[in-house]
Amino acid sequence: MTTETINESLDDAHNDDHHDHKMTGIKRWLYTTNHKDIGTLYLWFSFIMLLTGGAMAMVIRAELFQPGLQLVEPDFFNQLTTVHGLIMVFGAIMPAFTGFANWMIPMMIGAPDMALPRMNNWSFWILPFAFAILLSSFFMESGAPNFGWTFYAPLSTTYSNGSTAFFVFAVHIMGISSIMGAINIVVTIMNLRAPGMTYMKMPLFVWTFFITAYLLIAVMPVLAGVVTMLLTDTYFGTSFFDAAGGGDPVMFQHIFWFFGHPEVYIMILPAFGIVSTIIPAFSRKKLFGYSSMVYATSSIALLSFIVWAHHMFTTGMPLFGELFFMYCTMLIAVPTGVKVFNWVATMWRGSMTFETPMLFSIAFVILFTIGGFSGLMLALTPVDFQYHDTYFVVAHFHYVLVTGSLFSIYAGAYYWLPKWTGHMYSESLGKWHFWCSLISVNLLFFPMHFLGLAGMPRRIPDYALQFADFNKWVSIGGFAFGISQLIFLAVVIKCIKGGEKAPAKPWDGAEGLEWTVASPAPYHTFSTPPKVD
Amino acid sequence: MTTKKYESYYVPAQSHWPIVGAIALFMIAVGAANYVTDIKNNVNGFGGYLLLAGIALVIYMVVGWFSNVINESMTGKYSHQMDNSFRQGMSWFIFSEVMFFAAFFGALFYVRVFSVPWLDGAGNNVETAAVLWPEFTASWPLLKTPDGTETTAMGWYGLPLINTILLLTSSITAHFSHVALEQNKRPQLKMWLGITIVLGLIFLVLQVQEYAHGYSDEMQLYLTSGIYGNTFYMLTGFHGMHVTLGCIMLIVMFFRILKGHFTPKNHFAFQAASWYWHFVDVVWVILFVFVYII
Numbered sequence A: 001m002t003t004e005t006i007n008e009s010l011d012d013a014h015n016d017d018h019h020d021h022k023m024t025g026i027k028r029w030l031y032t033t034n035h036k037d038i039g040t041l042y043l044w045f046s047f048i049m050l051l052t053g054g055a056m057a058m059v060i061r062a063e064l065f066q067p068g069l070q071l072v073e074p075d076f077f078n079q080l081t082t083v084h085g086l087i088m089v090f091g092a093i094m095p096a097f098t099g100f101a102n103w104m105i106p107m108m109i110g111a112p113d114m115a116l117p118r119m120n121n122w123s124f125w126i127l128p129f130a131f132a133i134l135l136s137s138f139f140m141e142s143g144a145p146n147f148g149w150t151f152y153a154p155l156s157t158t159y160s161n162g163s164t165a166f167f168v169f170a171v172h173i174m175g176i177s178s179i180m181g182a183i184n185i186v187v188t189i190m191n192l193r194a195p196g197m198t199y200m201k202m203p204l205f206v207w208t209f210f211i212t213a214y215l216l217i218a219v220m221p222v223l224a225g226v227v228t229m230l231l232t233d234t235y236f237g238t239s240f241f242d243a244a245g246g247g248d249p250v251m252f253q254h255i256f257w258f259f260g261h262p263e264v265y266i267m268i269l270p271a272f273g274i275v276s277t278i279i280p281a282f283s284r285k286k287l288f289g290y291s292s293m294v295y296a297t298s299s300i301a302l303l304s305f306i307v308w309a310h311h312m313f314t315t316g317m318p319l320f321g322e323l324f325f326m327y328c329t330m331l332i333a334v335p336t337g338v339k340v341f342n343w344v345a346t347m348w349r350g351s352m353t354f355e356t357p358m359l360f361s362i363a364f365v366i367l368f369t370i371g372g373f374s375g376l377m378l379a380l381t382p383v384d385f386q387y388h389d390t391y392f393v394v395a396h397f398h399y400v401l402v403t404g405s406l407f408s409i410y411a412g413a414y415y416w417l418p419k420w421t422g423h424m425y426s427e428s429l430g431k432w433h434f435w436c437s438l439i440s441v442n443l444l445f446f447p448m449h450f451l452g453l454a455g456m457p458r459r460i461p462d463y464a465l466q467f468a469d470f471n472k473w474v475s476i477g478g479f480a481f482g483i484s485q486l487i488f489l490a491v492v493i494k495c496i497k498g499g500e501k502a503p504a505k506p507w508d509g510a511e512g513l514e515w516t517v518a519s520p521a522p523y524h525t526f527s528t529p530p531k532v533d
Numbered sequence B: 001m002t003t004k005k006y007e008s009y010y011v012p013a014q015s016h017w018p019i020v021g022a023i024a025l026f027m028i029a030v031g032a033a034n035y036v037t038d039i040k041n042n043v044n045g046f047g048g049y050l051l052l053a054g055i056a057l058v059i060y061m062v063v064g065w066f067s068n069v070i071n072e073s074m075t076g077k078y079s080h081q082m083d084n085s086f087r088q089g090m091s092w093f094i095f096s097e098v099m100f101f102a103a104f105f106g107a108l109f110y111v112r113v114f115s116v117p118w119l120d121g122a123g124n125n126v127e128t129a130a131v132l133w134p135e136f137t138a139s140w141p142l143l144k145t146p147d148g149t150e151t152t153a154m155g156w157y158g159l160p161l162i163n164t165i166l167l168l169t170s171s172i173t174a175h176f177s178h179v180a181l182e183q184n185k186r187p188q189l190k191m192w193l194g195i196t197i198v199l200g201l202i203f204l205v206l207q208v209q210e211y212a213h214g215y216s217d218e219m220q221l222y223l224t225s226g227i228y229g230n231t232f233y234m235l236t237g238f239h240g241m242h243v244t245l246g247c248i249m250l251i252v253m254f255f256r257i258l259k260g261h262f263t264p265k266n267h268f269a270f271q272a273a274s275w276y277w278h279f280v281d282v283v284w285v286i287l288f289v290f291v292y293i294i
Helices: A009-014 A025-031 A035-063 A074-109 A117-139 A164-191 A204-235 A249-266 A269-283 A290-306 A319-331 A333-347 A356-379 A381-387 A391-421 A427-453 A465-497 B017-041 B047-074 B080-119 B126-132 B159-182 B186-214 B226-258 B268-293
Strands: none
Touching (some): A035 A074, A035 A117, A035 A465, A074 A117, A074 A164, A074 A204, A074 A269, A074 A391, A117 A164, A164 B080, A204 A249, A204 A290, A204 B017, A204 B080, A204 B226, A249 A269, A249 A290, A249 B080, A269 A333, A269 A356, A290 A319, A290 A333, A319 A356, A319 A381, A333 A356, A356 A381, A356 A391, A381 A427, A391 A427, A391 A465, A427 A465, B017 B047, B080 B268, B159 B186, B186 B226, B226 B268
16 A cells, blocks of 8 residues: 555645534533544543453452452342443443444545444444443342343343343443444445555455444344343243243343354454554564455354354253354364464564564464364363353453453554554553563463363352362452553553654554554544545 | 545534434433333332433434434535445444344244244153143144143234235335336325325234234233244334334425425435335235244
């Protein structure tokens, strides 16, 4: 892409009167239609949610520091695990990626903004309300939802507490937000690419968000459907998930995981896009196998629709079902392997440097692969009977979600902070953040594998004595990881307030249209599309 | 660098409608959650009022927001590219609606193919059937549930068949009105669109009658009548809500046409409403086959 001459001066010629009155104060943020403002809102919101969900995890780990019941009642413990999961999935990881999409996609494809800017604002602003509803249930008489973030029936129907309706409507709003955000991403990418930017010339980052957005449009409505059935089962006397009326509680799991499995790829495909941007930049080489990356991402997305029942091997499915879902799941290892191979091949004989974004990306490749391998173990039906519902599962999905998704979000944040703020972040603080996180996160999650293999079940506030030692170390790792994230907050605030002035392209190996505009990126970029060769 | 001339893309100024809409959704969610909780606990609360206020605020927001958009469109701020964004946005929205119905159809197929026969011992479930509900016999429509709730099945002839014919016809008349718009034949446009709306409204009236018939002592087909009643009312109910929304959209289009809006080339809103109408029609056909006939 040779677009050196594109710059922000194009904008000046183009500002008609309504364009540039940026309102000041709170109104700017409430009324904004600017993709950069909205991206910033998403990113801050997701970080606040990360700390909120993280605080709940701290209480969970404190309770599990030693056997016995110390700090919280079992019911409150269940509420914490439930809301921790919901917040991290719907409040931290997904909005953070939407924030990246908002900030970066228009700049990467040379568009003036997202395709539907007002709807973009609406997608964001309904989210804080949804989480206000969810969190308010902690202060209700019955307490917050306590049935796990997967809200399996009949825990969430027959045995649920009084706040279930609030949970259902909060999830509805989160779903509406995601669907509108995803439609906006798809339309922006299909319709607003700069002339000359064909699909196979798009940055891989844009490709992964494109595919993710399709997954969102396809499965969030299914989530809406399943929570609606849950609502009518609980409040209006239907029996979708009640065998006495002809329904089936296992059907809940089928519908939920038909949403839920694509959902876990919704949380990892954008991460692939981010590290596929960063690794070439700091290896000073082109991404190895660009088109195979595109095809691998698409195949992962397609396969995600036919593997959902691998979450349900122990529910007594017919044997054919068990085998079908096992083999399909293992197939996913092929495109994922292609990706990991390509990242490593990109680094091979590159002239690598190890700035913070690159450190997080390399850690991503290694630790996400560990999470992928434990996923393969869980995919094997016969051994899953042993691992199901143990801490091994907890270890698995935290490796892919924390050292996978969250690490990629950090990598991306460090990579683009100079573009967003106009200042370089503090490299030494960034490295502190990385190394503290890396060590503590492995202390936190690695022993969970052993706990799970030894038979410790998930979602319990107390455990048998033989698990005490590992749990102590896990908790220490947890507290250390929690505190380490405050370093990131310090880095970001410091970077916004000042620091070394960032050039338009602070990373010499970086590619893409976003580096052709000044740092910080002007309020409006590419009002006239650049030409891409 | 050669600067070819590109249409500029209209990026709207700040707007207060989204935040109004966010507050409205918040009121609807809190209102509805309180409302259903209060019904369950048999108490009177503020939930219902909050819900209604939220719905009113949503209507206010939609009217305000759309009139902004219509003004922008009528004053020529929109490029061809903008029109494409709207069209693609609407298509993906309809796709998301398809997936919402897919969840409920999925539930219908699952109970019909798997869970109801399993309760009667199909597959390797002989013992389950013998231990839990030995008296239970699988059938579809499921007229007697395992716990003994009895009901009757809604036949496909009569009202449902008439409704099918009405909706199919309305899809054709909607298409005729679109053709008339493209050929700039305004009187025909009004006539065909008017007929479409009337057909849609008759459909809704008949649907209400069918529900009244279902809830009569004679039929005793309730939402709570086991999985047959559940799937019947949830599928037809959500479909009916979508027909209602489609009718409202078409009526709005009708009044916009009376005001002289839309040209043969520029009529995204009309097109969107008509796509939506065809979509509810297709859903009905699938519903008629799998809920009523088979």
